[in-house]
Amino acid sequence: MENKRYYITDSPLNPLELQQLVTKPxxxxxxxxxxxxxxxxKGRRTLYLTYEAYEKMAEKKLAQIGSEIQEKWEETECAIAHRTGRLDISEAAVVIAVSSPHRQAAMEASSYAIERIKEIVPIWKKEQWEDGTAWIGDQLEKNRYPRGGPGKEELEE
Incomplete structure (x- = not known):
C-alpha cells in the first residue's frame, strides 16, 4: 500500500510502513x-476474530477521520490501516500513526482516531469464543448481529 494513508487490507499490517508515511522533519x-x-x-476467552468491512466506504471514513485530526490538531499528519479476515490472538487489527511537532497532540489525535473508527467506520467483527460466536455490529459493541452484520447495501450513502 505504498503512499496510501487510509486503507483496509486482508494482509498483515506493518506499523513501520504507516509511521514512515507520517514522519517529517x-x-x-x-x-x-x-x-x-x-x-x-469480559471474562470470556476469544479464540480468534474475523473482521469484515465495506471497504470503499470504510476507506472514505478513515480519510474523513484523518481530515478531522488535521483540523483539530494543526501540523499533524495521520495514516490509518485496518485489517480484515481472520486474526489470531495478538495480531494487529488496526494501526494508527500520527506525527506532530509536539507529543501531546500526537497522542490525543491517536486516541481520537481509534474512538472515531469505532463510531463511524463500517467494520464488523465476528468473535469466536470457546463456547460460541457473535457478530459485533459496530466497534462500540452496541449492536450485535447474531447471524451476521447488516448488508452492504444498507450502508450506501
Missing part, C-alpha cells in the same frame, strides 16, 4: 497505536 513526535486481538473480553 517538523515532527517532534510520532505516535503509533496498534490495536491487537486480545484473548479475554
Amino acid at each position: 517538523e515532527a517532534g513526535a510520532v505516535n503509533c497505536f496498534i490495536g491487537t486481538v486480545r484473548e479475554f473480553t
Whole structure:
C-alpha cells in the first residue's frame, strides 16, 4: 500500500510502513497505536476474530477521520490501516500513526482516531469464543448481529 494513508487490507499490517508515511522533519513526535486481538473480553476467552468491512466506504471514513485530526490538531499528519479476515490472538487489527511537532497532540489525535473508527467506520467483527460466536455490529459493541452484520447495501450513502 505504498503512499496510501487510509486503507483496509486482508494482509498483515506493518506499523513501520504507516509511521514512515507520517514522519517529517517538523515532527517532534510520532505516535503509533496498534490495536491487537486480545484473548479475554469480559471474562470470556476469544479464540480468534474475523473482521469484515465495506471497504470503499470504510476507506472514505478513515480519510474523513484523518481530515478531522488535521483540523483539530494543526501540523499533524495521520495514516490509518485496518485489517480484515481472520486474526489470531495478538495480531494487529488496526494501526494508527500520527506525527506532530509536539507529543501531546500526537497522542490525543491517536486516541481520537481509534474512538472515531469505532463510531463511524463500517467494520464488523465476528468473535469466536470457546463456547460460541457473535457478530459485533459496530466497534462500540452496541449492536450485535447474531447471524451476521447488516448488508452492504444498507450502508450506501
